[in-house]
Each structure stands twice: as C-alpha cells, then as structure tokens.
Amino acid sequence: MKTIALPALLAAALSCTFIPLSPAAQAAPTFVADLDITSFDGTELDANLFIPETPAPAGGYPTVLFTNSWVLDKHQYLLQAKALAENGYLVMSYSTRGFGASGGLVDVAGDNTITDARVLIDWLEDHYPVGKLGMAGISYGAGVSLITAAQDPRVDAVAALSGWSDVIEGLYPGNTVNLVWGTILTTTAFNLDPEVDTIWANLRATENIQGVKEFAAPRSALSYVPELNSNGTAVLMSNNFADYLFKPNSMTRLYSLLDGPKKLLLNPGTHAVTETLGGNNGHIWATTFRWFDHYLKGDANGIDSEPKVDMTVRISNEIEQFDDFPVTDTTTRYHLHPRLSYFNNASMKTSPYNGWGWSNDFHGGADTKAGTGIPVISDALEGFGIPVYTNMTGINGYYAIEYNSPVHWSTFKIRGTPTLEMWIKPSKPEVQLQVHLYDTGPLGLGRLITHAPLTLHDAAVGQAQKVSLELFTTSYDVPPGHVVTLAIDTQGAIYQKPADTNYEIEVPYRSSRQSVLTIPHL
Template sequence: MMARPNRHPVRRPARLAAAVVLTSLILASCGGSGDSKPEAPRAAVGAAPAAVGTGAAVAARTTKVASFDGTQIVTHFFPAAGLRAGGRAPTVLDGPGWGQPGETDPAAATGSIAPLVAAGYNVVTWDPRGFGGSGGAAHTDYAPFEGRDVAALVAWLARQPETQLDATGDPRVGMVGGSYGGGIQFIAAASDPRVDAIVPSIAWNSLPDSLYPDGVNKAGWAGLLCQIGQSGKNRLDTHVVDSCRAATAFGVPPADVMDWYADHGPAALLGKIRVPTLIIQGTVDTLFPLAQGIRNYQALRGRVPLKMVWFCGGHGECLTNPGPADHTEQLTISWLDRYLRQRQGTATGPGFEYVDDTGTWYGADSYPLAAAGSLAATGQGVLTLDPSMTSGSPTAAAPAAAGTAVEVAVPPPSAAGAIVGAPKLTVAYQGTADPAGAVVYAQLVDTDRHVVVDNQAVPVKLDLDGQRHSVSVDLATVAWHVTPGSHLVLQVVAGSALFAPQNSRGSVSLSLSLTVPLAKAGTPIPAS
C-alpha cells in the first residue's frame, strides 16, 4: 500500500519533486551511467522508427483496455509534443500512487506529463486495477494481476499508430512513477521483456519489512494508507482489507496475509530484470526508507545499467534544504534519452547521487561510499514505559520532550565529514514491564535544528523479564553533513507516532553504544 508523496500534505507536488502523503507522485529520476553493459541489438522485424509525421496534430485520448481477465483498465494517451499523424515516438508509462487514478491533465504545471511530452515522449497514464474508473480490486502491485494489466497496456500500445516499435508487437516503452507507480515498474520489467527502461521512485523491496519492520506495526503509515485505499469507490483485495483491520487494532496481520505480501516482491523478482534501471529513493521517506532502495540496487548491481539517487523527499516531509528543485527531473529525462531513446552520447552522470541536509548534491561511482572513520558514543539511563508517551507524527519522527528519553551525545568529528550510511546501536538492558515484550525507538537528533536526522526512527524490541539482555540494531540509513560544531544526540524513546502506541508499563535500565559511520563524501555536483 503506497501513498502519493510530496513536500506538502494534501496538495499536488511541485513538478517532479516530492515528499508527503496524499499528493502526486514524483517523476523522480537521475542520470548515471552506473554499472552498464553493452546493449544487445534490437530486433528489426516489424520495426517502426521514430518520426514526427506530416499529417494533422495527434490528439490525446482516453479508452479502456481489457486485461487478461476482462477487467477494464482506464487508459489515457498523450502524444509527444509536435507529433503529427504518420509520426511515431517512444512512449513512457507513468504510474500513479496508491489509491489514485492516472493523471489526466497534460498542461498541469505540477504534473508529470508535461515534461515528458515536451521531451518528445508519448505518455500513457492509467487507473490501476481497483482505483479510479478501472474495474477489479487492488492486489498491491501483484505480478499475476497488476503486472498482467501492464502487459495488456503494452500490447495495446503496440497497436497504436503513434508508437515507435522495435518489432511487431514490441513498442519502444519505458516507465516512470513513484510509490505504487514505482513498485509496478519492477514487477513489469521482471515479467515483460518489452519494457525497455525503468525509473522506479520511492518504491519498496519488501512490503512486510516496510510496513512491519522487525514485526512492529508502522501504524502511522498503515492508518493513512488504509484510509486512502478505502476512500471513494476504491476496491481492495480481501488480504489488504484484513491487514487494514489489523492496523486499526495496532497489531500485525495473520501469517497468511504476511505471506501474501511477501509473495508480491519485488525482492524475489529482481533477478529477472534485464533493463536499465534508475532507482530514486527519499532520504526522509519513512514508509519506504533508503534501505529499501539499497536492497533493490544491490540486487541489480553488475547486471544492468544502473544508477541510484537519494533526494530529500518521498513519503515524508523535507525539513532541510532540498537543493535545486529540478535536479531529479533533469536526471529522469537524461536517463530516458540515453536508454529509451538510445542516444548514445547522452550524459547520465555518476552511478550514485545523493543530497545532504545542506542541499548539496554529491556524486560517486557507486554505493556504498568509501569509509572515513566513525563517531562513537556511549551512555546509560533509565527509561519509563507508559502508553501515553509518544513523539513525532504518523509520518515523521521528532525530538522527544525533555526528560522523556534516554539521551547520549555524539562527539563531533575533528573535521567536516559525511554520514552516508546506517549507524549501529547496541543496547544492553534490564527491566520489568507488563507485558514484558516491549518496543522502544531509537533516533538521531540534530539539537541545533531541533530535528530528527532525516525524520527517521527505528524500533528496538525488548524482553523485560527482569533479566539482563542485549540487542543490536541498525538505525536508518541517512545522508547528513557533520562538522566540528555539530551537535548530534542519540535518543531512545518510549513511543513514536510512526508506530503502534507503547503497550507496556514499566521501566528499563539502558546501556547504549552507538557507532556512526563516516564516509568519504562524493564529488559536489554544481547546480545546473
């Protein structure tokens, strides 16, 4: 289940940049040659190359495409700028966010259609199964359903006179889209060899790990996603409905529902992808955090032309400098020009790009960056557990109120440096609570700005049976600039509104040991 992200809640995003729930997707993208391999020659039988055409201007149109089971998928076609009858152009499928219909206004300044058609691409948007005017029920980007719906769209596209063809029945087609529109790209590329290039933005690797990290209900997002998915005339598969019932009760869905989500991938399908892939992930995305994109990147690395980009946005709110507003848009167009239009000379930049909290973009050949030491911090304290204690919002962690967290100051570096990775936390603890199975939350706070680093908190499960125990966890992967004047503090809190409320009453003595990795920062990328 995925919402449409943006910087600002309840409005459409700034053009192709993004960060909170209930709004439009990002056409997030970035250039990057990444790990590339020579491209195989295209099949020529029935090929129809790109051409502008000399007839009347081609008009946008809406139709319904029948999927494999007869389900009608509402489909919108927007011709490339300047395309005339008799002409052909490569096409981009642009998928919407969770619970949303496809975009329909090619003139919208904040939409994702306009920059693509202006760049010379036909654009196809659609209402996913179960949403908008399409039939069926949403199965959460499941290959046997939504994956086959996209295959039907590709087959329909191959019959359109404005479509550039690589062979009979094989259109020149790429995909963009964020969140739900990002996840479907992995599914489609793994199952349909006609897809030529993808730009999945703020997507996931594993739905169970995203929605229930370490078995803890990410209730803030679960409630929002269920609200969006069940709004209006939307229709959901019964497994999704069952998971929403569990989310309402702050529990974890039954094992069969968790297995159903796990079967969705795309983790298990990534080995089938053979096309150039630009992965976009948000530093402040608390639904599908950077680790989800990293797993997808690692699975594809060395097998396809690949690039990964981290921007300040996603399912969450960018509270720091996001950098140039059009950077990801430019990178997306460059990626499509290079691998969909197949313009060999198009520069796509380094294989890994990221923006830190200062708004500076950096580039490197690949991820992870070279290590440059670490910062170590230790401390201890007693944490009171009470269901009334919480901090943050359903979509972002925030610093805890004074006196409600165990805090450990992190010593600053001796020189300016970069945290581009995941800090490691070890917790030795002893305490009692009812019930004994408790969850606390760890977050890194920048006290100068009074923000949680990249808005991220992670659950730490404890067994408070009076005995001494130890547990180690990775904090969220972040991108943050540090200097000798930085003031970072580790907070362990009893509750976070990102997750289900604290269920235990009691107290626990904590001994904390934190290692914050420093990285050799990439090369700064000048603003264009």
C-alpha cells in the same frame, strides 16, 4: 557540487504535478484523452495516450507507460507525458485497477494488477510500432513498474520514484506497525481488496505474521532481483530521507543487488512530495528524462558513465555525486557509556567502556520530546530545508536516555546508514525502542538527523540481550561546535505502541557487553 533550492507549495503536493524541464519540441503530439482497454479478466482499464506526430523510427517509437500513485489516476503525469511525446515518445498513462475510472479491486501490486500492465503493453504493441519500452511511476506506480519489469522482459527501463522494494519494511519496520502510513493507505482506497484489510488487521494485532510475509513477498521487488538482472532492466530509483512509508534503506538494498544499469537518487523530503513537486529544482524528473533518452532512444547523453548515486544533503540541499553505494567506507564507532542519574545525559566515546559493572534504565508509559515531529507535515517540510527541532534539555530522563558524542570541531559529514548494536534487559516480553539521532548545538537545540523504531514481541524478560537495528539512510552535515546525540525513548507519533506500556528497559554496561553506534561519514 551544486546547490539547488526545493520548490514550494506543499499544500498542493498530492494534487498537482511539477512541470519538468521540457525537451526540445519536435511537433505537437496527438492526445487521446479516454481509452477503455479490456484486461485479461474483463476488467476495464482507463487510460490516455500521447502519439507523436513524427513518423516512428526504424525500430519503433520509444515508449513509456506511466502508472499512477495510490488514489490518483491516469491524469497524474499529463505534463510529463506531453513533454516526452513532444520529444518523439509514444506515452500511455493509465489508472491501475480500483483507482480512477478503472474497474476491479486494489490488490496492492498483486497478480491482477501486474497482469493488467502486461495487457497494456500488448495493446500498445498491437496498435503502434513500439520500440524500446520504459515504465515509470511515483509511489504505488513505482512498485508496480519494478515488479512488472521483473516479470516482463519487454520493459527495458524503469524510473521508480518514491517506490518500495519490501512491503514488510514499509508497513512493519523493525517489527513495528507503521500506524500513520498504514492507516492512510487502507482508508483512502475505496475499492480495496478485502484480503488487504485482513492483512492490515493481522499486522496491527501481531497475528499470523507469516501470512503477512507471504502476502508481501510477491509484491516486493527484492523477490525479483534475479529476474531484473536476467532481463538487464535499466533501473533508476529515487527515494527521500524523511519518507517514513518507503524508507530509502530497502531501495539501497535493491540497488546493491542489481547487476544491470542502475542509478540511485537520495533526496530530502517525505514520501512522493519531493518527486511530485519536482524535487531539487526538477533534478529528479530531468534525470528520469535523460535515463529514458539514453536507454529507450539511444541518446549518447553520458548518463551511463556518470556517478551512479546522487545524494542531496539535508537542510543545505546540495547535490553530491558518488560512484556507488555505500558512498563511503569511513565510519566512527561510538561506544555507549553510562549516565549518573535521570537528570544527566550519558555519553558516547570512541573508546570502549571498561569501568565497573553499571546499568541505567528508562521506562515506557509516556512519549518524550524526542521524535519525528508532526506526522507527514514535518517530514514534508524537511524537503524545504526545515528540519525537525527539539529542545534536547527537555527530554524526560525517566522515559528516555540520551548519549552525547564529543564536540565535533569540524563539519561531520554523515553519509549513509547508521547502525546500533545495544545491550538491553527488558522487564516485559513486548517493548519498543524509538531510536533518534540528533545534531545538538551548544544551547541544547537539536535537529533530527534520522531515526528508526524497533519492537521486541517475545523478549527474554530480565535477561541481558543484544538488539541491532539500522537507522534510516541519511545525508547530513553536523556543524563545527555541535555534538551528535543518540536519544532513545519508547513511543513515536508515527508508530503503534505496545498494548502494555508499563515496562522498564535496563541498559547494562560491561567491558564484555559493548553497545555501539556506528556512523558512516566522509
């Protein structure tokens, strides 16, 4: 186990790129700053190229194609590209269509964008001796890299950093509109395909959701698992616990379905910031370089025999390694027990509820102190070991309900994806649950461990029904003397709330209707 400090300067996160640990330089590469490459439909793609000064190996140059993040361009990876080129790689970076100086419209990893990437591979092979080839990118570049690799067996390895494997899970988690991140995406791309605006409008209005799913499926790597497995692509994935755009859950799901070489990095911090600033003191980029050195250059550096999962503990920023994901089979099942009034907390116990029939209720109409902090900013600060704090005693019991676990007298090491199965009786067909898990100290100060939203759009009014959800994957140590608190309210700063928030959610307690929170831990 190793302790690694996260880097500083959050304000520059989206405009600079961390300098990775550079491989031993062989010779200064040649840099071609501007390349205009014509794609299949006449669209001009803007690219640059690093060419090693050393002769190509017998099998051709190991080659990397870098794909930009959303709104960024071909300059994003200059430092990484140069470092790879100094180590014998042929490296191209380009601006995907609609971004930078490239023409065309942004189609969100649609057919045109994926075909562009394949055209660039053709161009590289036509002009240089290309050996094994890898693709890499952060955020948008990660998704484009995964989908291209699935559709083109010439891609031998991928490094998908802060990527996605399921568009729906990103923009509509738990059937809840991801308002903040969706708005950021749709308002920052100036050359957006009009179809994307229509999809976002339909999602916000809860209209033609089937059409949204049909748009999302070919843009989601989960749709291409058989192709990735058939191609034998070596896939490295890195995602962040407080990434509320591309949560780690869908990437852990993709990881579990891959049969070929694979590695998963799970880190504190928010979307793209951890990778952009060189998260974990360069661990992400150093691992990416080693991944390519082994699967593109053939270096016997041991990465193929190391544990497949690197999980960094939130706040302490200690890296732990595990053989696979899930990292543990040990769980604690907490059964929810009732509270006496709005002024009391309910409880969670390892024993089922066997008392009289009882019920609690809480209401929509207002947000509470339970939440994820300031959107984007609080999430990013978490990567620096600064968690979201909440005064748990100040959560209004009329608008929320809290369940406290027994005191943990030794460190409770949560590792993985907590789940909740809960019986509710809603008063309206559309209701929303914002589910939070906190580490609460003796003085009532809570630190956010994880959360997840759930929106019911067609609930059976006045009828008891069981709902289920996954909270976002996490790694967190609850200190001795603290309790775990499950806090549930009906609004969150990141998410779009129902149009009608005047509703009540009743929680029934019966021996035949057990509500259970399951927490994986070491």
